Amino acid sequence: MPRITVDGREYEVAEGRTILQALDDLGVLMNGVDVPHYCWHPKLSIDGSCRLCQVEVEGFPKLQIACNTPVKDGMVVHTETERVRKAREGVMELLLVNHPLDCPICDQAGECKLQDYAFEYGVPHARTVEPRRALKKRYELGPTIVLDQERCILCRRCVRFCREVPGTSELAVFARGDYSVIDLFPGIELENDYSMNVADICPVGALTTKDFRFKIRVWFLQDVPGVCTGCANGCNLHAGVANNKVYRYVPRRNDAVNETWMCDEGRLSYKAIGAADRLTDVSIRGADGQLAPATRDQGIAAAAERLGAALEGRGASSIAALASPHATNEDLFVLRRLLRGLGAATAGAAVVEGRSDDLLIKAEKAANAAGARALGFGDAGPVLDAVRAGAVDALIVMGHDVLDPAWLGDEQALASVGSVILLDTHHSPLERVAHVVFPARHAAEKRGTLTNHAGRVQRVQPLVEPAHEAHAEGEILTRIGRALGLAGFEALFDARAVSKEMGQELPAFAGIDADAVGDQGLPLAGTGSGADPRR
Numbered sequence: 173m174p175r176i177t178v179d180g181r182e183y184e185v186a187e188g189r190t191i192l193q194a195l196d197d198l199g200v201l202m203n204g205v206d207v208p209h210y211c212w213h214p215k216l217s218i219d220g221s222c223r224l225c226q227v228e229v230e231g232f233p234k235l236q237i238a239c240n241t242p243v244k245d246g247m248v249v250h251t252e253t254e255r256v257r258k259a260r261e262g263v264m265e266l267l268l269v270n271h272p273l274d275c276p277i278c279d280q281a282g283e284c285k286l287q288d289y290a291f292e293y294g295v296p297h298a299r300t301v302e303p304r305r306a307l308k309k310r311y312e313l314g315p316t317i318v319l320d321q322e323r324c325i326l327c328r329r330c331v332r333f334c335r336e337v338p339g340t341s342e343l344a345v346f347a348r349g350d351y352s353v354i355d356l357f358p359g360i361e362l363e364n365d366y367s368m369n370v371a372d373i374c375p376v377g378a379l380t381t382k383d384f385r386f387k388i389r390v391w392f393l394q395d396v397p398g399v400c401t402g403c404a405n406g407c408n409l410h411a412g413v414a415n416n417k418v419y420r421y422v423p424r425r426n427d428a429v430n431e432t433w434m435c436d437e438g439r440l441s442y443k444a445i446g447a448a449d450r451l452t453d454v455s456i457r458g459a460d461g462q463l464a465p466a467t468r469d470q471g472i473a474a475a476a477e478r479l480g481a482a483l484e485g486r487g488a489s490s491i492a493a494l495a496s497p498h499a500t501n502e503d504l505f506v507l508r509r510l511l512r513g514l515g516a517a518t519a520g521a522a523v524v525e526g527r528s529d530d531l532l533i534k535a536e537k538a539a540n541a542a543g544a545r546a547l548g549f550g551d552a553g554p555v556l557d558a559v560r561a562g563a564v565d566a567l568i569v570m571g572h573d574v575l576d577p578a579w580l581g582d583e584q585a586l587a588s589v590g591s592v593i594l595l596d597t598h599h600s601p602l603e604r605v606a607h608v609v610f611p612a613r614h615a616a617e618k619r620g621t622l623t624n625h626a627g628r629v630q631r632v633q634p635l636v637e638p639a640h641e642a643h644a645e646g647e648i649l650t651r652i653g654r655a656l657g658l659a660g661f662e663a664l665f666d667a668r669a670v671s672k673e674m675g676q677e678l679p680a681f682a683g684i685d686a687d688a689v690g691d692q693g694l695p696l697a698g699t700g701s702g703a704d705p706r707r
């Protein structure tokens with residue numbers, strides 16, 4: 173391993189890396205060792221075009237660009253000398269020659285690298301008197317992205333992203349020298365499954381998303397780490413939160429899961445949290461056949477009574493459950509415990525499948541399908557067969573995928589079940605056949621863990637509080653277990669405590685509780701975890 177010295181401190185680095193890559197690997201880039209950069213991005217090819225990352229390397233007569241200079245054993249690098257400072261000033265002055273004075277109305281203000289680096293390394297005045305270039309403003313590149321050509325500093329990150337990540341190559345630099353601009357190839361739009369990532373990597377306010385621009389100034393947002401629940405990949409994200417509302421999702425780096433990207437559909441999935449079709453009330457079906465609002469305690473009592481009646485009737489074999497692959501591992505662990513307490517063995521999970529690709533998007537459109545399998549919830553088939561055969565008197569349903577034509581299709585079969593207890597986040601057709609309905613928390617409103625397609629257990633925490641009555645499924649099921657007088661339900665639901673119990677009881681989850689997984693997650697222990705990398 174080569175050893176290099178940067179600003180008087182020695183580091184051991186990997187062979188074959190450039191200076192910037194090595195500093196990034198060490199976690200010190202812009203975090204102790206400041207080498208400003210525009211065109212370099214850890215997940216894109218090296219461009220070497222902006223020249224901002226110049227550093228002094230002993231033995232080289234000229235300054236070197238850190239992004240494209242390979243490390244060598246014994247290399248001595250200086251990042252804060254007078255020559256380096258002058259070079260940065262020169263680059264910043266050049267970039268600002270044509271940059272519009274848009275900052276007060278630019279949506280990137282507050283998270284703009286041009287602003288930040290101008291503040292740190294720029295000159296305090298302009299020496300030019302010539303007018304700035306007038307180029308296209310508010311130029312729609314496609315359904316998701318707007319370009320302001322005047323603000324572009326031609327770092328070509330967006331061009332390389334489209335070429336190297338989705339492989340769609342919609343963007344290019346056209347014309348030369350001072351006339352160069354970013355534009356679309358004729359006849360096409362910027363429209364791919366990952367298009368909105370270009371706004372994240374654009375270091376200035378040239379590329380912005382239609383969804384987020386002008387919604388809120390970014391300094392009012394709090395970045396809360398979370399996990400996307402759009403599919404089984406579980407991409408890591410930062411939620412921009414203010415006033416108990418999520419304004420956006422942006423990717424959070426996790427090299428084991430999503431590198432620094434996320435798909436557009438997942439990025440926009442935050443809208444489900446505050447959607448108008450959220451379930452907001454506990455309800456119980458009355459003697460008149462209608463669902464009527466009830467208190468949570470009335471709902472718990474009604475659900476317990478119905479489960480107790482089924483137990484006394486045809487016994488535990490007449491109780492079944494459909495677990496939600498959207499619920500957390502902790503919620504599902506409580507369901508598993510409840511079913512065991514009742515002696516019921518018929519359970520499964522209905523996982524909707526859809527389109528996938530070779531990058532991030534997974535076929536399973538649920539964040540915790542692998543977790544459900546690891547907790548013993550197999551396919552929904554046996555549960556649906558039992559329902560169709562009239563063998564189920566009480567059915568607990570988490571989530572509403574089951575009425576999809578791919579599963580049960582017609583609801584007549586469910587109508588024959590004496591008691592349907594539904595726990596869900598949003599309104600669904602299943603309410604038509606449900607006897608007790610509980611509004612559940614969205615994954616963005618609760619604490620716990622999710623297991624992604626590759627068996628990586630990742631932590632979720634409340635990004636916001638629900639604007640209405642809603643409880644984690646684990647909490648509702650715990651209260652039902654208490655009302656039934658089952659052992660193991662004495663304490664109220666606490667996701668952290670349940671997470672630890674899960675680790676003690678299930679070898680696959682040993683040592684992988686909500687506290688231990690940290691912000692980057694941990695893989696399920698051992699094999700036979702139920703995780704299936706093909707999904």
Ligand code: SF4
Binds near residue numbers: 323327328330375
């Ligand atoms: S639009 Fe943004 S990302 Fe693309 S070249 Fe210009 S500054 Fe770079």
Ligand code: SF4
Binds near residue numbers: 401404407435
């Ligand atoms: S690939 Fe899946 S997990 Fe990742 S952002 Fe898209 S929907 Fe969300």
Ligand code: FES
Binds near residue numbers: 208
């Ligand atoms: S970051 Fe090195 S030249 Fe742009």
